Each structure stands twice: as C-alpha cells, then as structure tokens.
Amino acid sequence: METNAKLLEDSLLVIWNNRDAGQRLTAMAAIYADDIIFYESNEGPAIQGNAAINDVIAGLQSQWPVEFKFELTAAAKVNHQVQHIEWQLGIPGESPVATGMDIAIIDNGKIKSLHLLLDVPEK
DSSP states (O other): OOOSSHHHHHIIIIIITOOOHHHHHHHHHHHEEEEEEEEOOSSSOOEESHHHHHHHHHHHHTTSOTTOEEEEOSOOEEETTEEEEEEEEESTTSOOSEEEEEEEEEETTEEEEEEEEEOOOOO
C-alpha cells in the first residue's frame, strides 16, 4: 500500500509537465497501471491506457505556450489507496490559467485510475 502521494505527484510533475512523448510513455510505465483509466470530465468518456492518455497530453500541450507548467498548490494527501493533489497550470510566477485537483486510486503500487476535477471559473 502506498503511504505517500509520490505516485500522483510524479503523474503531474513528471508526466504531465513533460513535452517529450517518448519520455512520458517511459514514465507512465513506471507510474501508471497498464490498464489505467483517466476520467477527464464527468461528461466525457473514460480514456484508457498509456498511449491514449499520452495522446490527450500531447493534444493539450499543443494548445499551451511552452512555458506552461503544472505546480502543486497544497501538500499531497493520502488515505490508504487514494491519493489527492491540488494544482495550478500556467506560466510560473504569473496568475494561473487553470486550477484543479487530481485524485488517484492506487493498486499494486501504480495508479489504476486518475480523476481530474477542474475548478470552474467564477462568472
């Protein structure tokens, strides 16, 4: 059982911040279960597998300035097999363009499912 949220931190900081698809896939093999499921939104379909998630990341990154980075905004939390982190996205030192949290379910030392909860901007 994971006793800290290192896997989820690495998911965000090592995988999602990396702009090299090959390096991401290598990191994914160490952090994500082979049959990982990523839930990007409640309305969208589940995205399964490292290759599919890698494609999602590449598509999103192609829309962002190269300076964009994910940064943790609070200490990671863990409760048995559940890990949680809060983050912001944007150019470091400037106001973030997005904020949210990731929740992961850990199984056999890897992330089995990853759930994104994106903060909705106030109107």
